[in-house]
Amino acid sequence: MKQPLHPALIAFAVVVFFFLVAPLVIILGAAVSDTTFLTFPPKGFSTRWFVKIFEMAAFRRTIVTSLEIAFLATGLALLFGLPAAYALNRYRVQLPSWLSTVFVLPILVPEIVLGFSLLKSVAVGVDMPVFATLVAGHTLIVLPYAVRVISASLSSFDFSMEEAAISLGSPPIKTFFTIVLPNVRSAVIAAFILAFITSINDVSVSLFLTGPGVSTLPIQILAHVEQFFDPVIASVSVLLMVLTVGVMAVVELTLGLTFLAK
């Protein structure tokens, strides 16, 4: 009983697919070009631009910094976001309805403004170290995503399951880990991935908060293109994508597997 697809639908799908894939193909092509300037289609084939990234200390450093910040900010966002999302849903009737809105406010503030205010208040005002300020800033921009994604999943969670477990002798905190968490696991993974990608690709907040000696990869890329027009940019972008996909895969696998191993 399969319905034949309408030709227009197929054409539409092809166009969308093209728009999604084309940038990837172009960047991938440009990254392996055997030229000293950015070009597509690539002329020749070389992996030397990938090697070049690691020869440049600035890139080496910022890749590590970006990863550190992304992991820390994502971890913190989950650490705060998970209990917040839990409380917002568990005690929905007792809590005022505007409270959940508070957790999305950071999304509404333009990131540039957020970055600038953080610079003025925390970095300059409190004189917090650059790295810590960056982690704080990134935590702030990814927290709403964590809360929203986990909240959406918890909103359909039946909390009488939790009561059932408690009545069977499971203490409340343990119940959270054995009953609640396994049932919102995919949302936590999704929140992790979303937060991680948001952090590692962030420009606007980092732009204000990077300081002497401490920078993130996107900011370094920005600094690089201001001076050079070589395929390094393309290969760094490929690397960034590979990193992101790699983290996604690792998170899926480990969280997925620990769940199975339970």
Add this chain to the structure above:
Amino acid sequence: MTQPLTIERLSAHYGKVQVLEDFSLKIEAGELVSLLGASGCGKTTTLRLIAGFLEPTGGTIRLGDQDLTRLPAHRRNIGLVFQNYALFPHLTVAENVGFGLKQRGAAVPERAARVAAMLERVELTDLGDRLPAALSGGQRQRVALARALVIEPPLLMFDEPLSNLDAKLRVGMRAEIRQMQRANGTTSVFVTHDQEEAFSISDRVAIMQAGRIMQFDTPETLYSRPANAFVARFVGFENLIEMRVLARKGDLVEAEAMGGARLTLSQVEFGAIPDAFVLGARPEGLMVVGPDAPGIPATLGLRSYLGRAYQYLCDSAVGPLTAQGLLGAAQEVGSAARLQPVAAQCCILAPEA
């Protein structure tokens, strides 16, 4: 192992709203008691207080000689069966049933044996490896029951456990629950808003309204001798007629209703009749007779056919009444008649203050 549950002067609030007020109930060891009442009367709230999910603002809850009032919920050792089953969707049927034993630190072999025995009892032996999503409603209900029973709690509580099942399954499960409860002799609290369900399953029933117990008695007593107008209406005494006694002659009492209708009632048939009282009558407790016979004068209205009798909506000086008449003598709408109380389907109540 079986223990009485004693609730004394319990009260509970949601924010400023008082949901339970001065609620007392004593359930004997091994007894099954139903809480019966309309939606929102506080049945679930009562269970949540006993289970420890809600803190009372006053009063005590005791099981045997143990005071539960301040004990955390996970240490109360109460088996709970929820209306929506509340099975753990990420655990198999066997893991669901074994969950409580695991919390109690039972060794793996012992756990497996007890889970298997329990699954056999609820006839789910072959489904131990399934996830709850792959079960029918009735099977889920059995898992929920098995999960609560396997920990052998001194107290079992059910919150409308059958309301999601179809009528036939409901009656079957009802009997099963009753049998298991009897076999274990576990003190049980059963919440429902279905009167038939409550009466058929329980040793005693507490009829609740707005957070208070209106009457706590055996189904038989509730059905034939309600203590007040609320319970009377609840068990089907649709007609409540306020009366006062004019004269007494031996067993016979001559009484007058509002609007002047007079009745002569025998205390041998109706029981003791105080000077002021309310006559409660089921539709079949008011018999339609000819206009010249003794009884309450009425004008017959809408007639409906019930199979064993005709039922009439009537107008009378005491207000609208519902009465029944013999099949052989169908009466027309608008004709005058008298309504005679039939003692077996009537009750005598004290007037409401």
